[in-house]
Amino acid sequence: MIVLLGPPGSGKGTQGEKLGQEFGFVRLSTGDMLREAARNGTPLGLKAKEYMDKGALVPNDLIINLMKEKIASLGKGTGVIFDGYPRTVEQADALGEIVNVDLALNLDVKDSELVVRLTKRRSCPKCNAVYHLEYNPPAKPGKCGKCGSDLYQRDDDKEETVLNRLKVYRDNTMPLIDYYEKKGKLLTVEGVGSIDEIFEQVKKAVL
Ligand code: AP5
Numbered sequence: 135m136i137v138l139l140g141p142p143g144s145g146k147g148t149q150g151e152k153l154g155q156e157f158g159f160v161r162l163s164t165g166d167m168l169r170e171a172a173r174n175g176t177p178l179g180l181k182a183k184e185y186m187d188k189g190a191l192v193p194n195d196l197i198i199n200l201m202k203e204k205i206a207s208l209g210k211g212t213g214v215i216f217d218g219y220p221r222t223v224e225q226a227d228a229l230g231e232i233v234n235v236d237l238a239l240n241l242d243v244k245d246s247e248l249v250v251r252l253t254k255r256r257s258c259p260k261c262n263a264v265y266h267l268e269y270n271p272p273a274k275p276g277k278c279g280k281c282g283s284d285l286y287q288r289d290d291d292k293e294e295t296v297l298n299r300l301k302v303y304r305d306n307t308m309p310l311i312d313y314y315e316k317k318g319k320l321l322t323v324e325g326v327g328s329i330d331e332i333f334e335q336v337k338k339a340v341l
Contacts, residue, residue: 135235136214136216136236137220137229138241139238139241139314143243143251144243144325145329146218147262148329150215159215160214161217162204162205163217165218166262168183168186168192194222198224201219201229205233237319238320240314240321241323242322249296252299253296254269255267255291257285257286258278258281259284261283265279269329
């Protein structure tokens with residue numbers, strides 16, 4: 135069981151997807167789950183969207199219950215990459231009660247780079263693939279290279295919201311770096327460089 139830590143835009147989704155493909159892990163992204171629920175107009179999705187659009191965290195009880203159900207639905211022995219969960223100490227305690235976290239992999243990237251990455255990100259609403267207009271552009275402009283859907287800009291990728299997400303990260307999620315370090319589970323990888331270069335470091339950390 136691997137927890138991906140790191141600020142918004144540090145590459146958790148990008149590296150998590152590659153890890154899933156390479157090692158056959160299931161990637162559970164709370165952000166992707168919540169956006170899908172919002173698109174489907176479920177009560178949870180609509181509630182979550184109020185928080186997400188402001189760059190705030192969705193309340194712990196909603197997320198913890200969602201993840202408990204999701205984890206319970208997986209077969210025994212399934213290897214999981216948690217992307218975007220836990221994001222608070224309360225969530226980390228709740229996760230620790232139901233699974234044994236083997237590794238917390240922290241992607242370290244400075245704020246100025248994060249803002250550029252997020253404001254120029256484009257996402258696929260269908261398969262959740264992510265692109266960047268400069269660093270990782272789709273082969274056909276505006277179209278997902280994996281499933282052909284039209285790409286879109288996430289509502290929370292506007293600069294003002296990005297800045298709030300970075301603050302929320304520092305206040306609520308950064309303490310998890312210490313949390314997992316004290317448990318001897320933390321490994322930090324420099325998240326700057328090409329996607330493939332970083333993946334080489336990520337693979338070394340996992341093996
Ligand atoms: P979520 O969807 O989890 O967003 P996030 O954590 O802010 O992370 P991102 O998806 O923005 O970034 P990432 O690290 O995955 O980077 P990516 O690989 O896409 O959460 C969204 C919201 O949902 C939260 O704000 C909150 O409201 C709610 N939520 C979710 N989980 C919650 C929880 N547990 N509790 C409470 N609320 C929760 O890369 C970013 C960009 O950079 C892309 O364009 C990519 O192509 C590019 N890129 C990636 N790597 C590189 C590289 N090496 N060089 C150059 N560009 C790169």
